[in-house]
Amino acid sequence: xxxxxxxxxxxxxxxxxxxxxxxxxxxxxxxxxxxxxxxxxxxxxxxxxxxxxxxxxxxxxxxxxxxxxxxxxxxxxxxxxxxxxxxxxxxxxxxxxxxxxxxxxxxxxxxxxxxxxxxxxxxxxxxxxxxxxxxxxxxxxxxxxxxxxxxxxxxxxxxxxxxxxxxxxxxxxxxxxxxxxxxxxxxxxxxxxxxxxxxxxxxxxxxxxxxxxxxxxxxxxxxxx
Numbered sequence: 001x002x003x004x005x006x007x008x009x010x011x012x013x014x015x016x017x018x019x020x021x022x023x024x025x026x027x028x029x030x031x032x033x034x035x036x037x038x039x040x041x042x043x044x045x046x047x048x049x050x051x052x053x054x055x056x057x058x059x060x061x062x063x064x065x066x067x068x069x070x071x072x073x074x075x076x077x078x079x080x081x082x083x084x085x086x087x088x089x090x091x092x093x094x095x096x097x098x099x100x101x102x103x104x105x106x107x108x109x110x111x112x113x114x115x116x117x118x119x120x121x122x123x124x125x126x127x128x129x130x131x132x133x134x135x136x137x138x139x140x141x142x143x144x145x146x147x148x149x150x151x152x153x154x155x156x157x158x159x160x161x162x163x164x165x166x167x168x169x170x171x172x173x174x175x176x177x178x179x180x181x182x183x184x185x186x187x188x189x190x191x192x193x194x195x196x197x198x199x200x201x202x203x204x205x206x207x208x209x210x211x212x213x214x215x216x217x218x219x220x221x222x223x224x225x
Contacts, residue, residue, distance in 0.1 A: 005028070007034055007066070008030060008033045015045075036053045057090060062092045076187075076218075076223050084131050094112040102117070102120040111130035111132065114130070115132075138157070143160055150169070156172070157174075157175045169187045180196065181197040186202070
């Protein structure tokens, strides 16, 4: 299999994890890291260069490497969304990681810059948007849609025909009944059970059955809609 060079955008914990997974379980060769200058705390990681994102083209020209933005749910996933957009503007191809131990049915559709860990199950007709992170052990039921820049933690069960709105965060062991949809920027607490749809964006939903908090996700994360 042809090896491709890959630049990881980020230098934190998720970048470390991405380095391990891409190195061991993909056809990419990591050649370096890039972070915004304000967060440039080191010049080397794992023996590879760490460069400022603002001038990344001088070290790693578009076309010579693909990139993967390895940033978690910082600021309600807005940072990952912004950096993916920036790398597109700079002309870089966006790479995805899909674990060899994930089950992805042939009719599932995946966007760019997704990161899918081991033991995820993506059934028939599932659609995964750009920049989605699926941590270990999630079940995404048939014909469900995970919109761009969502972050799903461990062991989330999404039943059939569900929609998770863009930039949403879903906590460990949350469960969605069939045909349940949540709007953009929703935060679902760990262990929560959703048995009806929520149309208003920016809600924090917790409990069984899940109910909305008095504090919005925008206020909690101190971000703008």
